[in-house]
Amino acid sequence: MKAGKLKVLAALVVGVAMAGLIFTPSAFAQDTYKIGGIFAVSGGASFLGDPEKKSMQMAVDQINAKGGIDGRMLEAVIYDTKGDPTETVQFANKLINKDNVLAIVGPSTTPTTMPVIPQCVRAQLPLISCAAGNGIVNPIQPYVFKTAQSDIMAVATIYTYMQKQGIKKVALLCVDNGFGTSGAVQLREQAGKFGLTVVSDESYGGKDTDMTAQLTKARKAAPDALVCWGTNPGPAVVAKNAKQLKIEFPLFMSHGVASPKFIDIAGDASEGIMLPTGAVLVADTLPQDHHQKAALDAYINDFKAAYGSGVSGFGGYAYDAIKILEIALKGTNGDKAMLRDNIEKVQGYVGVTGTFNFSPTEHNGLGEDSFLMVRIENGTWKVME
Amino acid sequence: MMQELLQYLFAGITNGAIYAVIALGFSTLYNATDLINFAQGEFVMLGALLLVTLWLQLGLPLPLAFVLVVLAVGLAGILFERLAIRTVRKPDPIVLVIITVGASIFLRGVGMVVWGRDPMAVPPFSELESIEIAGAYLLPQSLWIFGIVMILVVALTLFYKRTLTGKAMSACAINKRAASLLGIGTERMTLMAFALATGLGAVAGIMIAPITMATYDMGSMLGLKGFCAAMLGGLGSLWGALLGGFVLGIAEAMGVGFVSSGLKDAIAFLLLLLILYIRPTGILGVKSSHRF
Known part of the structure; x- marks a missing residue:
C-alpha cells in the first residue's frame, strides 16, 4: 500500500516537472x-x-x-x-x-x-x-x-454562367456536412440575384451509395440544370446515377471535386459536367500572356x-x-x-x-x-x- | 407518379440488396456462435479492396479473382477468430463484441495503409445499359447482387437444414456445452462459422464495389446498415436478413422521395425502432424461448 502511494507520488512529481519543461516559453525561439x-x-x-x-x-x-x-x-x-x-x-x-x-x-x-x-x-x-x-x-x-x-465566389461563378446560358430553374443536391450546407446556403441565397428559381432542394449523406431517389425527385421538378455540392466520392455517385437514369439536363458540380481523382472514379459519367475551379487545374491550357501563367x-x-x-x-x-x-x-x-x-x-x-x-x-x-x-x-x- | 414510385422502388432495391448481402454475414455468424461481429463491414471492405488489387491491378480474370478474394478474406476471418476471439480468457458476449469493434478499427487502419485513402472505382461486371421498365431505370449490377443473394440464402438454408455440419453448427449456437457433450467439435465449428461469415462479407464487398466504389472507410456505415437489416429481419434468420435488407432499402428510398432526403437515415432507424418495439425478435426472428 505504502509503496503504491509512493509510486503515485513519484509519478506525479515527474509529471509536474515534465509539464513545466514543456510549457516554459523558450527564450531562444x-x-x-x-x-x-x-x-x-x-x-x-x-x-x-x-x-x-x-x-x-x-x-x-x-x-x-x-x-x-x-x-x-x-x-x-x-x-x-x-x-x-x-x-x-x-x-x-x-x-x-x-x-x-x-x-x-x-x-x-x-x-x-x-x-x-x-x-x-x-x-x-x-x-x-x-x-x-x-x-x-x-x-x-x-x-x-x-x-x-469562398463558396460565395464559386456559386457566383456557376450562376453567372447559368444566367448567360439562359437557365431559369435550378435543382440543388448537397451533401449533408459543413461543406454541403455552407454551399447550399449560398446556392439558395444567390439564386434570385441571377434570375434563378430553386425548384428542388435535396441532400445526401457523405457515404451514401445510391442517389437515384434524390435525382428522380429532382427530375420531377423539371429543372434546367442540377447543381451538386460535395466532395468525393458522393458527386461521382451522383454523376453515375444521373447517367443511369438518362437525365438530360446539365450537371454542375462544386470546386470540391476539381481534381483528376473525380474524373478517375466517375469515369464516362463525368463527361459534360461543368464546375468552377482555380486556374491551377488548367494551367497548361492558359495562354502565355495570362496574368497568372x-x-x-x-x-x-x-x-x-x-x-x-x-x-x-x-x-x-x-x-x-x-x-x-x-x-x-x-x-x-x-x-x-x-x-x-x-x-x-x-x-x-x-x-x-x-x-x-x-x-x-x-x-x-x-x-x-x-x-x-x-x-x-x-x-x-x-x-x- | 407511377414512374417515380417505380424509380424509388428500384433505388430501394439497389440499396436493399446491398444491405441484405451484408446482413447475411451477420446472421450467419450469429446462427453458429450467438456473436455479433461489428467488424463485418470491414471484411466487406477487405473484399472490395482485394478485388481491386487482384482484378484491376494484377489483371486476373474475374472468376479467379472472385474465388481468391473470398478465400483470402475467409482466411483473415480464421486468423481473427484464432488470434482475437479464442484467446479471450473470459468470453463474455459483451467482451467479444467490444473486441470485434476494436478489430473493425484495426482493419480500417490496415486498409488505409495498404490501399490509401482515395476511393477506387470498380467497373460493373456486365457492360449493360440500365434496364428500362415503364420509364424507370434499374441497374444491371442490382440484378447481379439480387441473384447472388438469392443463391446464397438458398444454399445456406440447405446447408443448415440438410447437412450434418450445418446442423452441428446450429447446435453449437443453441447450446455449446450440450453440443460438445454430443461429440461436436465446437471450436472447429466456431472457426468454420467465422470463415463462412467473413467469406460472405467478401462476396458482399465484391458484389457491391461497382456501385459503392471501394474505400478503406466504406465498412463502417455499410456494416451499421447491414446490422440494422439483420435486426429488422430477425437476427439469425437468413430469409429475415434478405427481407430486412429490402425493407430498409425501400423505406429509405421512399423516405427520400415522399418526405425529405435530409431525413433519410432517420426514417430508416425509426422503422427499426418501431419494428423492434412491436416485435423484438425482428420480422422473421425466432422467439428466444426456442433457445435454452
Missing part, C-alpha cells in the same frame, strides 16, 4: 522565424491536407534556399489534424504555447478552422486558413485571414520536381499563404502585431489561386479571377468562355 502548419494530412480531408503540407514545406524550403527573410531562416512546424476539430485545437495550442510560432497556416477545412479562431485571436497570432467557409473572414477578425476561395508554371514545375506527382487544386492555398507571409514578414523582426498589419497591406500578389489584395475590410483578398468555369471533355478539363 527567435533565431529562426517559426511558422506553424496544421493540415488534415490523413483522414477524410487528406485530399486537401496532404498537398497543403507538401506545398507549405516546399515554399519554406525555397525561401530558405534564397537566404531566408532579412537573413533569418524560416522553420515549418507542421502537424496532422486528421481533420478532427479536437486534435486541431490541441495542435494549435501546442503551436502557440510550446513552439512559439509567429503565424499559423491552415487548418484545411472550415469545421477545423472555426474552433482555432478564438485561440489565435486571444494569442494575437496571425492565422491564414486554407478552408473555403465564408464564416472564417466574415465577420472580420483582426488576426484571421484565408487564402482559399508565370506563377502557376513555377508552382507546378517545382512541385513536380520536389514530389514527383502532379499538383491538385488545393496545395496552392498553403503555398500562397507562405508567400504572403514572406512579403509581410519583411522588416518585422518577428513582431506579430506588425506582421498582422503587413498582411493587411499586401496588394497585387499574384499567386496560385488568384490575385490577392488584402485590406482592413478584406481578409480573403481574392478577386473574380480566382475561379474559371471548366467542362469535362474526353477525360480532361476544358476552359469555357
